Amino acid sequence: MTRSIFLVGPMGAGKSTIGKLMAAQLQLPFVDTDKVLEERTGADIPWIFDVEGEAGFRRRESEILEELCRGDSHIIGTGGGIVLLEENRRQLQKYGYVVYLQANIDQLLERTSKNSNRPLLRVPNPRQRIAEILQEREPLYREVADIICDTNDLSPKQASLLVAERLSNLLSG
Numbered sequence: 566m567t568r569s570i571f572l573v574g575p576m577g578a579g580k581s582t583i584g585k586l587m588a589a590q591l592q593l594p595f596v597d598t599d600k601v602l603e604e605r606t607g608a609d610i611p612w613i614f615d616v617e618g619e620a621g622f623r624r625r626e627s628e629i630l631e632e633l634c635r636g637d638s639h640i641i642g643t644g645g646g647i648v649l650l651e652e653n654r655r656q657l658q659k660y661g662y663v664v665y666l667q668a669n670i671d672q673l674l675e676r677t678s679k680n681s682n683r684p685l686l687r688v689p690n691p692r693q694r695i696a697e698i699l700q701e702r703e704p705l706y707r708e709v710a711d712i713i714c715d716t717n718d719l720s721p722k723q724a725s726l727l728v729a730e731r732l733s734n735l736l737s738g
């Protein structure tokens with residue numbers, strides 16, 4: 566079994582965008598846990614949060630992660646909160662190489678302000694919310710990461726190239 570490559574990081578880090586670019590570059594299939602979840606439920610993420618709460622969303626997310634871990638090797642864009650559950654962290658580490666995409670609060674705010682499909686940021690002060698999320702999750706992203714990539718000054722294509730290069734170094738060394 567070849568391991569998958571998991572992209573983790575907060576909302577707006579670029580997991581979906583960079584994941585697709587990396588998949589094209591490395592000629593591997595791409596899958597996004599948020600997309601799978603939406604396709605399976607026929608509902609968008611805010612709707613799932615409304616109906617089942619964050620806990621319901623996390624349960625579904627975990628099930629999808631478990632299935633993907635048992636499947637073929639993919640580039641996998643994860644949901645920003647996938648690291649919150651310990652069982653998910655164990656799966657990520659066991660079944661893949663994990664890339665933590667980092668960006669600062671200003672970048673995350675700007676990148677997430679373009680659409681409103683992130684229920685956790687539907688608050689009066691999204692900047693503060695992002696800061697709280699980073700404080701809680703930063704150690705968890707670090708805990709699972711094989712590679713940490715700062716994307717602040719990189720375009721998505723530059724980030725994709727850099728991550729692929731660093732993965733290649735990791736695998737050869």
Ligand SMILES: Nc1ncnc2c1ncn2[C@@H]1O[C@H](COP(=O)(O)OP(=O)(O)OP(=O)(O)O)[C@@H](O)[C@H]1O
Binds near residue numbers: 575577578599676677
């Ligand atoms: N390195 C980058 N430089 C500039 N813009 C970026 C970069 N990475 C992503 N973006 C832009 O930021 C927005 C959010 O990116 P994306 O959806 O890939 O984030 P995500 O990590 O998948 O977030 P989520 O956890 O909410 O799914 C997109 O409009 C994307 O084009």
Ligand SMILES: O=C(O)C1=C[C@@H](O)[C@@H](O)[C@H](O)C1
Binds near residue numbers: 599610643644646
């Ligand atoms: O950071 C998070 O908790 C989330 C990130 C998105 O990818 C989605 O999974 C959802 O909006 C929750």
Ligand SMILES: [Mg+2]
Binds near residue numbers: 582599642
């Ligand atoms: Mg995404």
